[in-house]
Amino acid sequence: xxxxxxxxxxxxxxxxxxxxxxxxxxxxxxxxxxxxxxxxxxxxxxxxxxxxxxxxxxxxxxxxxxxxxxxxxxxxxxxxxxxxxxxxxxxxxxxxxxxxxxxxxxxxxxxxxxxxxxxxxxxxxxxxxxxxxxxxxxxxxxxxxxxxxxxxxxxxxxxxxxxxxxxxxxxxxxxxxxxxxxxxxxxxxxxxxxxxxxxxxxxxxxxxxxxxxxxxxxxxxxxxxxxxxxxxxxxxxxxxxxxxxxxxxxxxxxxxxxxxxxxxxxxxxxxxxxxxxxxxx
Amino acid sequence: xxxxxxxxxxxxxxxxxxxxxxxxxxxxxxxxxxxxxxxxxxxxxxxxxxxxxxxxxxxxxxxxxxxxxxxxxxxxxxxxxxxxxxxxxxxxxxxxxxxxxxxxxxxxxxxxxxxxxxxxxxxxxxxxxxxxxxxxxx
Numbered sequence: 486x487x488x489x490x491x492x493x494x495x496x497x498x499x500x501x502x503x504x505x506x507x508x509x510x511x512x513x514x515x516x517x518x519x520x521x522x523x524x525x526x527x528x529x530x531x532x533x534x535x536x537x538x539x540x541x542x543x544x545x546x547x548x549x550x551x552x553x554x555x556x557x558x559x560x561x562x563x564x565x566x567x568x569x570x571x572x573x574x575x576x577x578x579x580x581x582x583x584x585x586x587x588x589x590x591x592x593x594x595x596x597x598x599x600x601x602x603x604x605x606x607x608x609x610x611x612x613x614x615x616x617x618x619x620x621x622x623x624x625x626x627x628x629x630x631x632x633x634x635x636x637x638x639x640x641x642x643x644x645x646x647x648x649x650x651x652x653x654x655x656x657x658x659x660x661x662x663x664x665x666x667x668x669x670x671x672x673x674x675x676x677x678x679x680x681x682x683x684x685x686x687x688x689x690x691x692x693x694x695x696x697x698x699x700x701x702x703x704x705x706x707x708x709x710x711x712x713x714x715x716x717x718x719x720x721x722x723x724x725x726x727x728x729x730x731x732x733x734x735x736x737x738x739x740x741x742x743x744x745x746x747x748x749x750x751x752x753x754x755x756x757x758x759x760x761x762x763x764x765x766x
Numbered sequence: 767x768x769x770x771x772x773x774x775x776x777x778x779x780x781x782x783x784x785x786x787x788x789x790x791x792x793x794x795x796x797x798x799x800x801x802x803x804x805x806x807x808x809x810x811x812x813x814x815x816x817x818x819x820x821x822x823x824x825x826x827x828x829x830x831x832x833x834x835x836x837x838x839x840x841x842x843x844x845x846x847x848x849x850x851x852x853x854x855x856x857x858x859x860x861x862x863x864x865x866x867x868x869x870x871x872x873x874x875x876x877x878x879x880x881x882x883x884x885x886x887x888x889x890x891x892x893x894x895x896x897x898x899x900x901x902x903x904x
Contacts, residue, residue: 500859544846545794545797545798545844545846545847545850546801549794549795549798550787550791550794550795550798550844550847551795568801569801569850570800570801570849570850570853570854571853638782638844638846639782639783639787639844640770640781640782640783640784641770641783677882679779679883680845680859680863681779681780681839681845681848681866682778682779682780682836682839682866683777683778683836683866683867683868684776684777684778684779684867684883684888685778685863685866685867685883686863686867686874686877686878686882686883687882687883687885687888688878688881688882688883688885689885690881692885711768712768713768713772713773716773716776716779716781717776717889717890718885718889721776721779721780721781721782722845749881749882750878750879750881750882752859752860752878753859753863753878753882755882
């Protein structure tokens with residue numbers, strides 16, 4: 486039987502991808518950030534997932550405003566990194582697992598999470614930057630990745646509670662899968678940032694750190710934080726953090742925090758990473 | 767959960783909500799078209815003719831021609847779409863952000879390296895005008 490062994494929260498700042506791709510990780514501006522992620526990569530190598538379910542948002546790349554699915558899952562076997570206007574990132578092709586993804590879709594819809602099913606899409610920095618941060622610069626990703634897209638661009642994003650409940654439904658679906666597989670769920674985006682309007686550049690480190698603390702100790706209470714608090718306190722684009730609740734909902738109530746990173750700034754954004762391991766039930 | 771109207775008191779913030787999504791639909795579609803290289807070239811070669819293909823309001827059209835990023839946002843542009851015009855026009859994100867914030871790229875960068883814009887004094891327009899300070903949108 487498949488089981489979820491750990492969850493990862495990770496920012497997906499595009500400038501981080503650019504720094505990696507352009508060989509700038511040892512520059513003064515970037516070195517301390519990338520040094521902090523070395524330990525993250527060691528832990529991922531120890532966890533050795535067979536598959537990653539990655540919760541992220543598309544940034545007007547695969548989706549336009551023509552269709553805005555709240556939750557959507559990619560079910561094909563391959564996802565090309567997209568050209569977001571400056572050429573595709575030079576990262577490996579993202580391989581999926583169609584059989585497993587279809588199993589998830591079927592289970593989730595029958596459990597009343599009405600996923601949009603995607604047979605063909607390209608993936609942007611929202612998906613590939615966390616892979617780079619957690620697995621490093623590799624010739625191929627160490628395992629298949631199932632993309633789960635959440636709308637956080639057009640208001641309203643799904644609520645924190647709804648995202649948490651989706652995580653619960655994902656856990657049930659994973660545990661119904663008959664093959665032995667070690668699954669890690671990524672929740673991506675955030676942390677505090679605002680990249681539009683006169684208030685752009687907002688960072689709220691105290692709020693971010695409290696969010697990281699509560700993720701382990703008070704996940705259900707944290708999932709109840711209303712949207713307006715994110716937008717006010719963590720910046721309009723900080724609403725991406727609702728996607729971390731999907732990851733947390735997929736884990737057991739009791740988890741151990743293995744590691745965290747907090748760094749300001751990467752371009753306009755506060756960068757966070759947390760790795761939570763399921764405590765044996 | 768708050769309806770989108772309840773966000774109006776947050777300073778310098780334009781929620782991409784039902785109003786903005788409807789108002790900015792064609793503007794954002796124009797920006798989305800710039801993901802293709804042939805479209806980028808056609809736009810840069812003759813901006814007015816290219817823009818004629820999209821049903822922009824006069825304000826949106828002028829904001830695009832002026833590269834007035836804040837005005838584009840105020841007219842329903844979404845930053846993830848508008849930034850495609852930025853990339854097409856050779857603007858770094860920092861330069862766009864500085865322009866929206868009404869400062870220079872150098873000052874904006876220094877603010878970010880120094881830990882970013884503080885939340886203090888930036889939560890509420892009402893509180894800003896009540897306090898009479900100038901922490902607001904500098």
